[in-house]
Amino acid sequence: MSKDGTLYLVPNLLGVVAPPEVLPLRTIETARRLDHWVVETPKAARAFIKSLSPPQAIAALDIRELGQAPAPAHLKSLLAPALAGSDIGLLSDAGCPGVADPGAALVAAAHAAGIRIAPLVGPSALLLALMASGMNGQTFAFHGYLPIKTEARAQRLRALDDKATQSGATQLFIETPYRNAAMIAAVLTHCRRETQFCVAADLTLKSEWITRRTIASWRKESAPPLDKRPAVFLLGT
Amino acid sequence: MSKDGTLYLVPNLLGVVAPPEVLPLRTIETARRLDHWVVETPKAARAFIKSLSPPQAIAALDIRELGQAPAPAHLKSLLAPALAGSDIGLLSDAGCPGVADPGAALVAAAHAAGIRIAPLVGPSALLLALMASGMNGQTFAFHGYLPIKTEARAQRLRALDDKATQSGATQLFIETPYRNAAMIAAVLTHCRRETQFCVAADLTLKSEWITRRTIASWRKESAPPLDKRPAVFLLGT
Incomplete structure (x- = not known):
């Protein structure tokens, strides 16, 4: 039996x-006892770990930054504690590491190194939005961020609308929160009247706001201000 | 302000x-206090609710079956308690309602009736498998069950392999547990040597088993028996 440490995938909160x-x-007990962390942003990671009231001093923890597009040598050094027998926690700034968030490269490297991987349960905005949309959850696709430029975004939205209409598969995407209003306006302009459109903002928070209706109905009734509120967008039938 | 009840989407356990x-x-506290339930299978629902040690007698709960392809009139009657001011829980036999599981039709009807929908956090085999695969989580697609007939399944697997290779998007699918061995054999036969294949079985359970390697490597080293163990399959790069 291997004495290697485990790489725990630790979901973070989606807000306050x-x-x-x-x-x-x-999830809480596992995260509380970890001494080694690989994280998206050290400051956000320390705040999260502190919120769990761990027995150790936060300053004594080994917290390392994953970095963008981490090189193989960097990944190897991040995984060194596991090969030496200690568990490691992987954490992003919100939600589940590796899903619409960084971290997959480290998990892939852990597989290649034969390190055990244990995903822990916690909030995922994508999954909660899909559940709450009431749209097709038997077949769906997530596309991350859409293009920012007006014409490229319009083309992409028309393609996703076609895909939802023709295949029946729910199409999910996200946007930087300060561009939410522009995204909603673009969806209302470029998608079919009959298409169902769901916006799920501030999931799990007190301000949670989930609305689903046809594009025709959205055009009649505008959304409340969604600035700075993380949101997931879904097109479906 | 509306006095209507809320439709809570309650995730179930993935096993013992x-x-x-x-x-x-x-999730536990909300589920414990609900008197009205819409469920996939009443027997499984009662076992789950009992495991939460609710204050009420299980026999006193209003537990109704969603049914397959529920008609609009049935959905309307299932939502009646919410319109009368009581909260309702929606529960499937395992994991998150509406995601690779029944329930979406009821959520859609609740949206149409203006009932508030609150998705609760809990385990989703799909999401945990995606996190644990270390594959692309910025763009992915879930396809549910693939065709059962040999030639149709082979075609579908080749198409998903092409999609994963060309777009880089992770392709997820599931299978009835007693057909897991046949599915793995088909994947090893029909997908490219270089494609990454991940099998994630018994997620969150003591027997959890997650393996990801290239098809070429899978061909050399066989999987342990996965009969009757719920599994998620992923193809990626």
């Missing part, structure tokens, strides 16, 4: 909420 | 595990 509200005991 | 291990307090 008490950890036990959205994280199971196993 | 203590509820607090994989469900946050908010």
